[in-house]
Amino acid sequence: MSAHADPLDHRYSGEHPVRSVAYLLREDRRRLVLGILAFALKHSPTWLLPLVTANLIDVVVQHRPLSELWLSAGLLIASLSLNYPFHVLYVRCWAGTVRRMGTRLRSALCHRMQQLSIGYYSRMSAGALQNKVIRDVESVEQMVQQTGDTGLGAVMMLLGGLIVIAFRAPAFLPVFLVIVPCAALLATKLRGRMRTDNERFRREVEQLSTRVSEMTTLIPITRAHGLERAALRRVDGTLWRVFEAGLRVDVLNGRFGALAWTTLNVLGAGCLTGAALAAYSGWITPGDVVMLSAFFGTLTSATTGLMSLGPVFVRGLESVRSVGEVLQEPDLETNEAKAKVTEVRGEVAFESVGYAYAGGSGTAVRDFTLTVSAGERIAFVGASGAGKSTVLNLVIGFLRPTSGRILLDGRDMQDLDLRSYRTFVSVVPQEPILFEGTIRENVAYGLPDVSLDRVRQALADANALDFIDALPDGVDTVVGERGARLSGGQRQRLAIARALIRDPRILVLDEATSALDTHSERLIQQALERLVRGRTVFVVAHRLSTIRTADRIVVMRDGQIVEAGTHESLVRSDGAYAALL
CATH class of the missing domain: 3.40.50.300 (P-loop containing nucleotide triphosphate hydrolases)
Known part of the structure; x- marks a missing residue:
């Protein structure tokens, strides 16, 4: 670990945690830039495919020269062939950076734990410290990794798609800039309600786990006092609460899933109809209709993906603060600049x-x-x-x-x-x-x-x-x-x-x-x-x-x-x- 990037040198308190994450990543900033460039190249087929499809349809419908068909197909195959080498390069750069950051952060935590006073350990539980080293650092790693895997993909899709639309069908650009975020927000809200009910169900399952654990622990006492029926009534009550919560989740998931699917597809159908009317009036080509319809689905998914990163960021940034509590703990055993002991008589x-x-x-x-x-x-x-x-x-x-x-x-x-x-x-x-x-x-x-x-x-x-x-x-x-x-x-x-x-x-x-x-x-x-x-x-x-x-x-x-x-x-x-x- 180089001295200039030692996480122990950073002051987390009073700073925005995003700046702290940037500090942790600064040693690998060149790898991150290279990883972003590699991701852009390997991800290019996702926004090139609707454009190439539109060109192929226009060649067929308008009976344009076959050379354009071969050119479009060649462009698509060339972009697809870039995926493997540049995906491997992206993983090496981005995932390698995330792993190195996590390793440096865990190493810094272990170093600080060796410097903390024994009095600190009397106040802090070992389980809490273990959670910071394992789970909190893992949350920070997941935040940065998903920023690359999901965030970069969504951003590349949005930028590429909007640029293509701006050049190919500029009249539809304002429509996409308004409808796509609204559709993504609606889908996120619907899914958010489902997450709430799933969270409630998870808590009921955890309560059941506690009840079963209690039952198995108390079996000797239960048998000794003839309390089997009382123990079963206690567990049965929790079992039926789990059943009711699970059934409610299943019904709500079905209702909201169908509603989200119907809403997005109605909006997609509306986009398709609008594009078809524009093509019928001669404003755009038939290929553009297919392109705009495809872009509506992909751009909506990209926007939804970006919005779904919110909880990941919240957990990750909170974990940065949690890790910072240990890295900035002032209760240290200070030995620097003090006299070394080379011999002890024992008085x-x-x-x-x-x-x-x-x-x-x-x-x-x-x-x-x-x-x-x-x-x-x-x-x-x-x-x-x-x-x-x-x-x-x-x-x-x-x-x-x-x-x-x-x-x-x-x-x-x-x-x-x-x-x-x-x-x-x-x-x-x-x-x-x-x-x-x-x-x-x-x-x-x-x-x-x-x-x-x-x-x-x-x-x-x-x-x-x-x-x-x-x-x-x-x-x-x-x-x-x-x-x-x-x-x-x-x-x-x-x-x-x-x-x-x-x-x-x-x-x-x-x-x-x-x-x-x-x-x-x-x-x-x-x-x-x-x-x-x-x-x-x-x-x-x-x-x-x-x-x-x-x-x-x-x-x-x-x-x-x-x-x-x-x-x-x-x-x-x-x-x-x-x-x-």
Whole structure:
């Protein structure tokens, strides 16, 4: 992607979306011009055919020289032979441009999503973002593609037809300029009513889909309570509403379809009659009658086609605005021009740190002061909402303090490039996140050229090798989407192995052993005791076995530290920690 055409450089807000589309296409403007020229040549038979037909009829009726007949036929065959090569050229230019634009736009969205802060993702659903990347970009692509396929065809037909009429039968030009748009508008209005009723029918079908889904989900409860009749009555009511809506659509479609067909053909007959009278009076030739009659149908269809692009444009331009919301989102994690982290000892100091979530009530963490030595293991405990996860997110750099500061090895993290810092950090979240790939690919994610021995060692340290070796494909077993083919405990052990293989200086464990049975947890704890040496470890856990061996346990309440110390000292003090046991 060239720098001058990077979609991230464009400002969508406050600009008309048409200008934004033009910006997205400007890198391929030469291809677009070439595509338009190719379309004009390949589309020429559509408006040449009525003219050639008129010439052929006049040659026959007026007994003009046969050379004119051969000339007209040769012209038509020559124009038809141009269709294949120039259609291929048009597709390469126009469709290629649309595909490149969509690819650049999706790439820009993915780039911006990697730059957005974690706070943004807490406000925006993953489904909405996926819809912007897939459906919204697809709507923009469809808008531009149909502008070429339908719009260019209609414009070429209108221009070519009106030019031919202006030269061949100029007296009919004003008639076409008035009647054709009126006929197209009438047809569009009639079809618009049909679309409304079809939309109503579609909503009823969607409601039926919801009812059937509910019924299948509730079958165990329905059977257990003998509610089969009630469930069927609920679905039957929706079925009959679908029947009534569908029948109404069928009747209305038939009525309006017949009315539209009759109206357009009556107008066409009127045009044909008027042209015949003009020919009878000697104003035009018999061939012109056929030409004008043919042009009425094609020009009406072209105008209707242009008008039908309205909804496509509305959806496409709205999608441009939707995509722009992400591309212009200001809530970014800014790392440019900040100091790169090349070495981490692991000393972390919180100095009167506070953090408040945007739009939230109150502060999640306040006046948080704690110094963690390199290689120290810190466990955070407290009730739900005490601020433990917020502190972990501050350590990782997902969040930046709204007050106070955090020092990493004596340097303010506000001044550091957090991307380089995180190469020294490993995180095991409460819910393990795996992608659809092999066990080896998941464990070594983001690490090129990792040896099989290193992968197996990480799996062994995470107590995962026993069940993996029992699988038919071993480390090459595909885990399925989000690790669906593995149990919860197995997924969590892979997530731990992924963290351990990076040999981190700072290790963050957020309920990392919550999905494990007691036996597996005990083996992992033994491995962690070996692996945490020389590393700074932050742990959030509820299980006593996970936290009691920590160097210090920090008890939190309402975003503040209420007490801290070793397990034994806190138990002796009989304070907030002892109350949690």
